[in-house]
Every structure is written in C-alpha cells, then in structure tokens.
Amino acid sequence: MKQSLFIFLLLGAINNAFAQIGHTIYDTHQYNKGLYKSFEEFRNNEPSETGNIVIKGKTTAAQFYLLSPATELVAVGNDGKEHKIKKYWGYCDGTNLYVRDNGLQKIEEVGYYCLYQVRAITASTPNAATGGMVFSNTPPAVVSKKxxxxxxxxxxxxxxxxxxxxxxxxxxxxxxxxxxxxxNKERLVYYIQKFNQRNTPNW
Incomplete structure (x- = not known):
C-alpha cells in the first residue's frame, strides 16, 4: 500500500515537472502574446501585461540625429491614445519574440542560446571644415549579433x-x-546553432 502511494506521488511530481517545462519558451509551440517585464517572464512564456500593444518604428532621421532606437513599444488605450512603454524586458506579438536592446530586436532562434541581431545607426563625426555640420547621407545601420x-x-x-x-x-x-x-570567426552563428542542437537547458 505504501509502495503504491509512493509511486503515485512520484508520478504526480514527474507529471507536474513536465507540465511546468512544457510552458517554457524553450519547449512551447505557442508563444503567449504580451509584455515581458523580466527575463523570468520571457523564459516561462508568461507575459505579465497584455492589451493593445504595438511596435512603432522610428524614422532614420530620428535614429541618426537624436540617437533614438529603431523601434519602441506603445500601448493604445480605449480612447485611441498612445502611451510609450518605458520599462520592459521583451515582447511577443503572438508569433515572434522580441528582446529590448536598442529598441526591439527580433529573436531569430530560440534555444539554449537565443540568437538575435541589433541594428543601430550611429552618428557621423562632425566635419571641422563645415563648422560641425554633417552633409553626408545617413550611414548604413551597424549590425551586431548577440x-x-x-x-x-x-x-x-x-x-x-x-x-x-x-x-x-x-x-x-x-x-x-x-x-x-x-x-571559426566566420562561422559563429553556425556554432551557436550546433550548440543548441547538441545541448538542452538544465533547469
């Protein structure tokens, strides 16, 4: 009797553990839409804030002259007014995952290491001959992988x-x-992908 009870409790604990793992961003096939205020919310696929949240892009001029990030998150109220969201870790639109890093950056691969890239337009060095004014075209975005x-x-x-x-x-x-x-320096993404194929996160 005691042995049967022990096995029953053990199976219940195992099922509960698997159920919890199944809800993580690593294991799920369905990302929950909403705002992640912390890494833990992202990893657990549990956004703490939902509602009408949209991603808005900034103009190239704003990125260049004001050093603004390329994108920002905006909450749209029932009255149609937009409110900029300032504090958050990331966001999910129900299909794609985004991390906050100089604006919102789309996560390209979810695994032991989640891969994404940052695009940022940097300001040009002022030209002394033109009194500090910059006349050149806006430079291309600098892209880095993380x-x-x-x-x-x-x-x-x-x-x-x-x-x-x-x-x-x-x-x-x-x-x-x-x-x-x-x-190897040219194949860093390849090795991240291979590492993800060979290794499973140990919670």
Missing amino acids: VINLVTGNFYDLTLYNMKKFILPQDSALIREFYQDPR
Missing part, C-alpha cells in the same frame, strides 16, 4: 572571445572542433 543564455539570462556579444570563454566550454567536443576550425 545571444541570451536561456538558463542564466546572461547576454553575450557574439564574438570569438565570448565563444571561447563563456559559450562553448560547456561542450568539450564542440569547443575542440571550434579551435580546430580555421574559419
């Missing part, structure tokens, strides 16, 4: 140094392959 560790919540620039120091050491076979690859 990753988020889904276990710790840490952000890393996708660089050769961070791959060697922080990201790949958890997979001894893969880091050996990385060191032996003469083109």
Whole structure:
C-alpha cells in the first residue's frame, strides 16, 4: 500500500515537472502574446501585461540625429491614445519574440542560446571644415549579433572571445572542433546553432 502511494506521488511530481517545462519558451509551440517585464517572464512564456500593444518604428532621421532606437513599444488605450512603454524586458506579438536592446530586436532562434541581431545607426563625426555640420547621407545601420543564455539570462556579444570563454566550454567536443576550425570567426552563428542542437537547458 505504501509502495503504491509512493509511486503515485512520484508520478504526480514527474507529471507536474513536465507540465511546468512544457510552458517554457524553450519547449512551447505557442508563444503567449504580451509584455515581458523580466527575463523570468520571457523564459516561462508568461507575459505579465497584455492589451493593445504595438511596435512603432522610428524614422532614420530620428535614429541618426537624436540617437533614438529603431523601434519602441506603445500601448493604445480605449480612447485611441498612445502611451510609450518605458520599462520592459521583451515582447511577443503572438508569433515572434522580441528582446529590448536598442529598441526591439527580433529573436531569430530560440534555444539554449537565443540568437538575435541589433541594428543601430550611429552618428557621423562632425566635419571641422563645415563648422560641425554633417552633409553626408545617413550611414548604413551597424549590425551586431548577440545571444541570451536561456538558463542564466546572461547576454553575450557574439564574438570569438565570448565563444571561447563563456559559450562553448560547456561542450568539450564542440569547443575542440571550434579551435580546430580555421574559419571559426566566420562561422559563429553556425556554432551557436550546433550548440543548441547538441545541448538542452538544465533547469
């Protein structure tokens, strides 16, 4: 009798654990729409704020001259008025996931390391010959790749140094392959994707 009760309780605990895991952003097939105010809300697929929230783009001029991020989140009230949302970690529109990093950046891959890229337009250096005025065309956006560790919540620039120091050491076979690859600096995304295929987050 006691053994049957123990097995019953054990199975219940296992089922509960699997149910919790199934709700994480890693395991789900359905992202919940809304605002993530923290990394934990993002990881658990539990946005704490919903409603009429939209992403609005900034003009290139605003990004260039005012150093504004490319996008911002806006809540639209019942009266149709827009209110800028200032404090949040990320957002989901029900299909795509976004992280706040110089505006909203779309997460391209969800895995042990979530991959995204940041596009930012930087200001040009004033020209002394023109009295500090800038006449050149707006420069192209600078693009950099980043990753988020889904276990710790840490952000890393996708660089050769961070791959060697922080990201790949958890997979001894893969880091050996990385060191032996003469083109590893050109294939950082490939190694992130391969790491994600080989490793599952340990909650």
